[in-house]
Amino acid sequence: MIVVLENARCIYTCDTPGLIEGGYVIIDGARIREIGHGDAPHIEGADKIDCTxxxxxxxxxxxxxxxxxxxxxxxxxLHRADSAAWLSAHYPLWAEIEPDDLTAAVRNSSAELLLSGAxxxxxxxFVLGGVGAELAPIEIAAVREMGLRLHLARSCLPVIEGAVGAHLQRTMGERINRLIAPEDEVIEQCRADVERWHDASPGAMVRLALGPSNVAYTKPALMKQFGDIAAETGCGLHAHYHPREAERALCRQTQGCEPIEFLDRAGWLGPQTWLAHCTELDDTEIATFGARGVGVAHCPRTVLRLGYQIPRIAAMRxxxxxxxxxxxxxxxxxxxSFINELRLGLLLHRARERNPVSEDVWLTPHDALLMATRDAAAMLGRDDIGRLKPGLCADITVFDLSGAEFGGALNDPLGGFLMAGVGARANTTIINGRVVVRNGQITTANELKIAEATSRASAALAERAKAAAIG
Ligand SMILES: [Zn+2]
Known part of the structure; x- marks a missing residue:
């Protein structure tokens, strides 16, 4: 099947040339065939999408x-709960998640991503735990059906450390074991899942990474086993990492070293690893991550929602x-919404890092675009996505810039799109050559039914958790 995106106002390739003003993209099967200026050549029988x-x-x-x-x-x-109170209240809910709830949730989050250009x-x-034999296939099937390309960080909760863990032992009793996965089972299941699902071939729709929810300071052997499997198989490594003062203290007390050394001993300081948040990295950690190729996943809205420190994005870069x-x-x-996260990420770090007149410290719209595309692909170990170039996977998103929100903002269309835009719905999204959003609507599923099913699952889950609560 040939798909032609024609009459585009502008095309940002994140490659060379960077910007094509007025042009087209031809997609042949799963790959990009051609990108050009001006009118698209006529191709008999092609699926033409007008991008005026x-x-x-x-x-x-x-x-x-x-x-x-x-x-x-x-x-x-929990609308104003801090991270400890938020976690303490959410774990009992997550412990009640059943396979059908996971299906609903995966479909809903995939729908939001497709509609916002991801x-x-x-x-x-990290709810897959040691029973991933049942849950991982459910998640992968739901993602495939929606058409999203997936890097499943197949995770677990080997332990819930600190004050939150102590609180949950008291409030959840035995039910905490629905969340916590014994180390042996996790490793066995992770090996089996990597063997079954990790597809290293170019154009792969499913790849795997491994890692616990949080860097597990009291489980050095487990961390090392994850590191070993990643080194053997080429899959990625992923976990949450800040590290806050209490985590630094726990690491020193139980392992006699700093968190960065703990990661190094476990074989985690390499380009296969990317860590979420990194809100409290010190200068040594930033320098080490830079030298060793470790990636950082910056989640701006979570920083605001849970009151984390704003990470030092400019210093890291x-x-x-x-x-x-x-x-x-x-x-x-x-x-x-991915596009809203990108817009917030362009701005949030400015509240922490000064931008002296003589230095270009703050991100530009083009910096942010590259971070969300080309750089993110490299972080996930891929060179087949993240850019628009003949021969690469046809993963493309298209947003309409003709509404009032963009009036007066389009002398630099990318700047206008990211800085003036508030609308978050893509006009078109294409993944591996498949049109998954057309005219702002998902083509692979019924959006309203997905939302309804997710709300139903959410209400039932809250009831179950209430009934299971101790006292
Ligand atoms: Zn997270």
């Missing part, structure tokens, strides 16, 4: 999410650290 007034971009690559959380968003009573997503799925954007799970973002 539109900006055409490489599909965005979301490097951090928790799809399962779409059944626990904007939870009543074509590839990492999903850090100056040190050569790879930084890209993640929407994070819907329990800490509430929304799952």
């Amino acid at each position: 007034g539109c900006i055409v971009l490489p599909g965005f690559i979301n490097v951090h999410h928790h799809f399962f959380q779409s059944v626990t968003r904007a939870v009543p009573g 074509t590839t997503s990492a999903d850090h799925s 100056a040190a050569g650290v790879r930084v890209s954007f993640g929407v994070d799970g819907a329990a800490s973002n509430d929304g799952g």
